[in-house]
Amino acid sequence: MKHLLSCLLIMFGLIQQIVSAQNRPPLAEVFDVNEMTFNGKVKRFFSFSEFEKYFGTSDSIHLLVDVQPCSYIFENDDATKDLKDKYLYKDGSRFENSGDKVAVDVFRFTEEITSDIKTLNSIDLQNCAN
Numbered sequence: 001m002k003h004l005l006s007c008l009l010i011m012f013g014l015i016q017q018i019v020s021a022q023n024r025p026p027l028a029e030v031f032d033v034n035e036m037t038f039n040g041k042v043k044r045f046f047s048f049s050e051f052e053k054y055f056g057t058s059d060s061i062h063l064l065v066d067v068q069p070c071s072y073i074f075e076n077d078d079a080t081k082d083l084k085d086k087y088l089y090k091d092g093s094r095f096e097n098s099g100d101k102v103a104v105d106v107f108r109f110t111e112e113i114t115s116d117i118k119t120l121n122s123i124d125l126q127n128c129a130n
Helices: 001-021 048-055
Strands: 045-048 060-063 086-090 093-098 102-114 119-124
Touching: 045 048, 048 093, 048 102
Parallel strands: none
Antiparallel strands: 045 102, 060 086, 086 093, 093 102, 102 119
């Protein structure tokens, strides 16, 4: 009898969870930035030689100390920035460069990406105004 009562309580708890889950709105889709690739070749972080291999020579270069962005991808542990770090611009996209490291900061798509919710023509991974 005690075992039957325990089973009934467990089943009742499971039924409550199922009903509760059905009444909740669906979860928002999540985009894992660690899984994305750019042009099917590189992830968000890659080497300078990969930049040259897959994107070619940058269209222009600006030192970060001149641009003074709101945040840095390659910030030092003490919150300082290397004076030689720069933005590399290519085909409307912007990449942060520190030594041999490169990271996508803003990526401009060559074609719009459209869903039921939104149309994208670029993605800003820092998401702040400069």
